[in-house]
Amino acid sequence: MARFHSLEVTDIRRDTRDAVVVTLKPEETEVDAFGFVQGQYLTFRRNFDGEELRRSYSICTGLDEGCLKVGIKRVDGGAFSTWANEELKVGDRLDAMAPMGRFFTELEPGAAKSYLGFAGGSGITPVLSIIKTVLAREPHSNFTLIYANRQTSSIMFREDLEDLKNRYLGRFSLIHILETESQEIDLFTGRIDAEKMEMLFRLWIDAEEVDTAFICGPEPMMLTIADSLRSHGLGDDQIRFELFASSQPGRTKNPVASKAVAAGSGTCEVSVTLDGTTRNFQMDKNGTSVLEAAVANAMDAPFACKAGVCSTCRARVIEGEVEMEVNHALEDYEVRAGYVLSCQCIPVSDKVVISYDE
Amino acid sequence: MTSEAILPQDDAMSLSDYLERGGKLTSPENVSPRYRGELLRLMSSFVDSELAGSAGFADAINWAPGLKERIAASRITLEKVDHAERVLDLMSEFGTDKTLYNKTHAWSARQPRDARIDPKRQGGDMRLSVFHYPLESWPDAVVMNTLMGMGTVYQLEEQALTSYQPLGEIFREILPREKRHMELGLEGLQHLVEDDATRAEVQTSVNYWLPRVAETFGPAQSDRFERMKKLGLRHTDNETLRAAWKADAEARLAELKLG
Numbered sequence: 001m002a003r004f005h006s007l008e009v010t011d012i013r014r015d016t017r018d019a020v021v022v023t024l025k026p027e028e029t030e031v032d033a034f035g036f037v038q039g040q041y042l043t044f045r046r047n048f049d050g051e052e053l054r055r056s057y058s059i060c061t062g063l064d065e066g067c068l069k070v071g072i073k074r075v076d077g078g079a080f081s082t083w084a085n086e087e088l089k090v091g092d093r094l095d096a097m098a099p100m101g102r103f104f105t106e107l108e109p110g111a112a113k114s115y116l117g118f119a120g121g122s123g124i125t126p127v128l129s130i131i132k133t134v135l136a137r138e139p140h141s142n143f144t145l146i147y148a149n150r151q152t153s154s155i156m157f158r159e160d161l162e163d164l165k166n167r168y169l170g171r172f173s174l175i176h177i178l179e180t181e182s183q184e185i186d187l188f189t190g191r192i193d194a195e196k197m198e199m200l201f202r203l204w205i206d207a208e209e210v211d212t213a214f215i216c217g218p219e220p221m222m223l224t225i226a227d228s229l230r231s232h233g234l235g236d237d238q239i240r241f242e243l244f245a246s247s248q249p250g251r252t253k254n255p256v257a258s259k260a261v262a263a264g265s266g267t268c269e270v271s272v273t274l275d276g277t278t279r280n281f282q283m284d285k286n287g288t289s290v291l292e293a294a295v296a297n298a299m300d301a302p303f304a305c306k307a308g309v310c311s312t313c314r315a316r317v318i319e320g321e322v323e324m325e326v327n328h329a330l331e332d333y334e335v336r337a338g339y340v341l342s343c344q345c346i347p348v349s350d351k352v353v354i355s356y357d358e
Numbered sequence: 359m360t361s362e363a364i365l366p367q368d369d370a371m372s373l374s375d376y377l378e379r380g381g382k383l384t385s386p387e388n389v390s391p392r393y394r395g396e397l398l399r400l401m402s403s404f405v406d407s408e409l410a411g412s413a414g415f416a417d418a419i420n421w422a423p424g425l426k427e428r429i430a431a432s433r434i435t436l437e438k439v440d441h442a443e444r445v446l447d448l449m450s451e452f453g454t455d456k457t458l459y460n461k462t463h464a465w466s467a468r469q470p471r472d473a474r475i476d477p478k479r480q481g482g483d484m485r486l487s488v489f490h491y492p493l494e495s496w497p498d499a500v501v502m503n504t505l506m507g508m509g510t511v512y513q514l515e516e517q518a519l520t521s522y523q524p525l526g527e528i529f530r531e532i533l534p535r536e537k538r539h540m541e542l543g544l545e546g547l548q549h550l551v552e553d554d555a556t557r558a559e560v561q562t563s564v565n566y567w568l569p570r571v572a573e574t575f576g577p578a579q580s581d582r583f584e585r586m587k588k589l590g591l592r593h594t595d596n597e598t599l600r601a602a603w604k605a606d607a608e609a610r611l612a613e614l615k616l617g
Contacts, residue, residue, distance in 0.1 A: 041385075043387070056385075056387055100385065101384070101385055102384070102524050102527070218371075219371040219381055222381065223376065223379050223380060223381055226380065226382075227380070236530075237527070237530050240523070241381070241382040241523055243383060243385075302458070304454060304455055304458045304459040304462050305398055305402060305452075305453070305459065306453035307395060307452055308398075309395070309398045309399050309402045309484070312458065325391060326392075326394070328395055
């Protein structure tokens with residue numbers, strides 16, 4: 001199951017003042033694991049002051065470039081992105097999971113499709129991978145990119161995009177929308193809002209021609225664009241979102257950990273009975289579930305969904321106090337009787353006795 | 359994509375605002391614990407229903423009166439498992455162990471025909487209650503497949519709009535096949551009502567299955583629906599969907615002179 005692999009940093013190129021493009025190389029034996037589809041991302045992990053941070057960054061290379069690169073834009077206060085921009089160097093190693101994500105459509109070499117892309121800031125990264133791949137693998141398709149940034153100096157992959165324009169003359173069009181810089185055409189200055197979308201549709205984009213639209217950027221921008229696309233007749237199946245994992249409270253680990261810490265930090269002595277055998281081990285009270293700890297201690301504890309839904313991991317707490325994050329499977333009377341879903345069960349007291357056999 | 363915020367505060371938007379305004383989530387990394395719980399529950403219910411539906415329908419292959427019917431029943435049995443697997447693959451991205459999951463419940467298990475089953479979930483098995491009732495014969499299987507097939511189409515059309523984009527995509531992909539399953543049922547039904555002997559049996563089955571399929575749409579007043587609506591996982595309430603299905607089902611039954 002554990003899915004992190006070590007990648008070697010073979011190149012770091014500064015793209016803008018606060019963004020780098022990092023080239024990564026998997027081990028010979030793990031090359032297959034890093035085969036990717038355009039538009040996918042890598043999730044990295046690293047310890048910062050004893051706390052593991054996981055961050056996802058999109059791959060910016062196309063399928064035919066034969067290498068793996070991610071774009072990392074530095075964010076104020078962002079530990080991982082600041083570290084990657086300031087301290088990461090060639091020869092370092094990074095832990096990453098195999099590529100994931102579904103921000104793509106199937107390639108059809110014989111098709112003549114019209115794609116429309118909207119990117120805001122570093123949202124360009126997966127879109128760039130898609131543009132490069134689609135233009136190379138679908139010789140009859142075309143791509144129009146609307147790319148929003150604050151100013152010229154903050155445009156990521158500016159030169160790469162210019163190169164693509166030259167290489168795919170007539171098949172790739174690029175419109176830069178700059179928030180704080182006036183341009184020859186008023187339409188291209190400011191933010192992408194409903195009014196600007198109307199103008200774009202009136203003057204530059206033929207909505208009826210569009211097969212698929214890709215959007216990656218800040219949430220409000222994505223909603224505005226999606227609303228506008230829908231009102232111009234595009235169906236949900238033609239609109240592909242890629243959300244910044246950014247401001248979303250996606251990581252259950254931290255809040256849980258802090259709760260657990262507040263309740264009594266340190267470690268917990270756990271005793272688990274399974275199939276008539278009892279095993280004792282110690283686990284950190286850092287938000288890890290009893291199930292994860294039991295599996296880590298080589299117990300064959302039962303589980304299936306790991307989301308508090310299926311109840312395969314049901315166990316009974318004989319002694320001690322635990323907290324259950326999510327419970328969709330147990331009835332109230334079962335909870336009163338001391339049953340828990342061990343995949344959702346975080347120790348609170350310093351000692352916990354649990355049985356899967358009851 | 360970058361997973362650290364790239365924007366100043368004025369661009370920040372809460373997850374709930376984003377979802378209420380029709381935003382989509384795209385990977386396990388963007389979901390909150392509550393969202394994850396509701397989403398996994400929705401997916402589990404679908405997977406369990408498809409697996410249980412397929413397992414129950416497998417018997418119908420051997421009841422089928424002719425080759426054409428046998429092929430239709432085999433196809434339905436096969437494709438429903440395939441649909442379950444597609445969603446189970448998505449659940450795997452959240453940590454679900456696919457192999458173990460398949461072994462969790464006895465998908466072909468059924469309650470007695472005259473049991474009164476609470477439409478709420480039965481233990482850890484998340485299948486819709488209608489899939490706890492046994493099929494009895496070929497006409498019975500055809501009636502159930504047609505009525506529930508119509509229900510499934512209404513339910514999937516609604517859930518294809520779900521805020522979890524990868525799931526919406528899968529539902530859109532399988533919708534035409536689920537529609538075809540329902541149409542195969544209708545064709546079978548047309549054939550069965552031509553004969554007076556089987557017509558009576560069909561009518562008995564219709565009377566049996568109609569209220570049981572109606573229950574799968576869930577309670578008219580549902581806190582869960584409201585919760586899921588806020589998360590963009592659902593859009594049309596249970597009663598509206600049930601009424602639409604019922605009107606459609608009654609019209610089609612009337613065409614066949616069934617009540």
